[in-house]
Amino acid sequence: MYRSGAVMAWNVFKFCTALRGLGSIMILLVLGVVGVTYYAVVLTNYGPALTEGGLESVTALVVLILFHCLLVMLLWSYFSVVFTDPGGVPPNWRPAVDEERGDADPLTGPEYGAVGADPANTGIRYCRKCNQLKPPRCHHCSVCGRCVLKMDHHCVWVVNCVGALNYKYFLLFLFYTLLETTLVTLSLLPHFIAFFSDEEIPGTPGTLATTFLAFVLNLAFALSVMGFSIMHISSVAANTTTIEAYEKKTTPKWRYDLGRKRNFEQVFGMDKGYWFIPAYSEEDLRRMPALQGLEYPSKPELDAQEF
Template sequence: MHRSGATMAWNVFKFCTALRGLGSIMILLVLGVVGVTYYAVVLTVYGPYLFGGLLDCLIATAVLILFHSLLAMLLWSYFAVVFTDPGSVPPNWRPAIDEERGEADPLVGSESSHGQSDRSNQQIRYCRKCNQLKPPRCHHCSVCGRCVLKMDHHCVWVVNCVGAQNYKYFLLFLFYTFWETTLVTLSLLPEFIAFFSDGEIIGSPGSLATTFLAFVLNLAFALSVLGFLIMHINLVSGNTTTIEAYEKKTTPKWRYDLGRRKNFEQVFGMDKRYWFIPAYSEEDLRKMPALHGLEYPSKPDFECQEF
């Protein structure tokens, strides 16, 4: 039995190592899908419509303006997730102890493999792999090989962990990807239907194949991203991450659920002008410690769970 467990652990390590090597390949794949889509929508279909009749010109102009606007926000959000560090534990970090309440993190019993107790009997979470203390809601990523603040998951599509400092950008990436792929699907639907009609099809075989491929890819992405988007909307409304949603099944109460409005602000900030762009206002960064990933407000009437 011990031999089997060792083999499984070795395989998991090899799998995590392989994921690290996907980096540039996944970025190129994303850019490849964007390139195929751009060629089909702009150069093959709606670009030529700009030089047609008045109605065709107006429709093409509206589609292209919306297409480029969503594409710009999609790429901005995507590269913000890729290049923004999700948050790491500062060197020699120590928890701020609430001596009056002596609360323990509700996930400590299920996640921590080693604990230390302070004078308030609060169990401090500890990572044996990183050999350091862990802030609340922090988890170790086997792919990145480090602890990530408020880790949600490791995403191969963005070649990065999704955590406290780039979770908003990831959600905006999903949001704009869904609307962009939906727009492309609807825009190319007449061309897709014409592809199977009995009438004469205008265009070279290469352009027709690209348009067909772009339609299928965008339809598939729109449907799959919609599922992820709905899931993460539910997570944000409850102020949980993907990991926490699984772990808190054994926790009767969730200390970080502050109500939907405040839960939303814990991710997107309080400044409405920044809600739909992958950035935060200086005031939000200064006034909201949760955006940095080390401290999180909790319910004042939360009853400490003992493990």
């Protein structure tokens, strides 16, 4: 029995290691979808329509402006997720001890070194794989091979972990992807319908095939991203990550749920001017420790409660 469990664990980690090799392949796949879409929308259909005059030119201009604006924000958000470190545990990190409240050294507490502790418990956890202490809401990623602050999940599409420092960028990537793919789907729908009609359609077989492919791809992405967006909206509203959403099923009260407004601000910051761009203001980074991934405010009544 033990040998069977060991083989299963080895296979899981072998799979995790294989995911690291996807790397640039996934990025190239994303850029490939963007390229096909750009060719179908701009070069094949709406770009040439600008010279036709009348309502068609106005419609084409509106579609192209919206398309390029959303594309810029989509790519900005995407590469922000790809290239932003989700947050790692600082070397020799040690939790603060509040001497005024009479807190004992957490390293001598019963939770030190515990595995599978209650996620609502404020006791200090220890990662046996990294051989280091784990801050609150921190989890070990087997793909990255390290502990990630406020880890949500490892995303193969961005070839990175989604954690404390890039979760906002990931949500914006979903948001702009949903808007962009919906716009492309609606703008190419008449051409897609015409593809199956008896009327003669201008264009070469290659351009018609590209338009057909772009419509199908964007429709599929729009539907799938919509589902992910709904899931993550509920996570932000409850101040949980994907991992914590499963863990807290056994927890009657979630200590980090501070209300929808404050929960939203812990991801997007308090500066409204930065809510829709993949960046934080210096003021937010200074006054909101939660954005750094190491400290999180919680409900006072649960802070005093012993688990």
